[in-house]
Amino acid sequence: MYLHVDLDAFFASVEQLDNPDLKGKPVIVGALPGTNRGVVSTCSYEARSFGVHSAMPIDKAYKLCPQGIFLVPRMKRYHEKSSEVMNVFFDFSPDVKQMSVDEAFIDLSGTEKLFGPPEKTAFTIKAKIKEKTGLTVSMGLASNRYVAKIASGMSKPDGFFYVKENSELDFITTLPLNKIWGIGKKTLEKLNKVGFYTVPQIQKASLPLLESILGKAAGLFLYKAVRGQEAENFSSEVQSKSISAETTYKEDLVDTYIIETALQELAHTVMFRLIKEGWNGFTVFLKIRYEDFSTCSIQETLPIPISSTDMLYKTAIKLFYQRYNGKPIRLLGIGTTNLEKSSLPQQSELFDTENKKKQQIEMAIASLKEKNPNLTITTARLMKATDISKKGK
């Protein structure tokens, strides 16, 4: 049996926990009203009753709920609370799969002898989380992860939903299509276009038909989903496959010096994470979003891994000018993929002294930062550019 656990209105709940004055009030975490181009990340249930929800533009949230308490996310704090919660899970099972900062799957198979039947264990875990962290969770229990995940969604907030063995199909059959995890806006449109509006209609469709509508993978995924079955890739092992950073600027970027500085800043951010987490990245990708929201990307795979901010920056600049159409830029992003653990033996570069030196300096800075997070070390250019970064955030 699998238990899916989801923290309720996580970011907003942590804020209410840390500042009891906020309890019972509409807390909206994301951005401050009036700041251009922000969205709601999470909001408390009190705010939801005003119609506010995740991904809503912050100014719209403000119109709906002017008395709301608007806060900027404190990711570091949320990650702290998140690990407290995950640690509780490990007291109940060695098999815990953390799926994101606020949710995890717990395999409760074989824990009966220690903790009793799974549905009882679920309530024990729920109480323990509340006691140790002050947070409430929503839970779903089922014979596979996919159904458990949907069940926990049905139990929000602070609930528990148990789909007993052999009733998975009945459970799924009664759901509206938009509650099926993996069906988003576009897929729903495609399905509606060919006359599918309910789960039972899709249950009658053949696999080849679904594949012809949605493509091979999505077709198979949906075919299994409407039968309460889990697809192979649904909760595959979580390991880093890419590291990236992107910024939507408060005002569109037009000046090439500012654009290049922005790219350097992003390269800096990504490189430090790469070093800190011990990755070698062989592919660099760059993302540009223009003022009209049209988005393009370009990537290049290198024969050797990125080893310094400078190398990442220079590659990004090269890619940028291959793609840039001269229009005002709303967002820039840099990332790296094709990752390998940097502890693996690496074929050393033939003429690599320059890069090695740079990397050694960056390693030193990264470890200093590790010891003293408040330390700010940056290049002269980025110091001058503090203006744009502040404006941009």
Place this chain on the structure above:
DNA sequence: TCTGGGGTCCTAGGACCC
């Protein structure tokens, strides 16, 4: 409603190889 940031996986076409 004027649309964040960090990710994952899939698709389709092209290059290249045997």
Place this chain on the structure above:
DNA sequence: TCTGGGGTCCTAGGACCC
């Protein structure tokens, strides 16, 4: 000489999720 089949890797874009 007008053109196979299988496989891998790369690229750009898209859909989806939290």
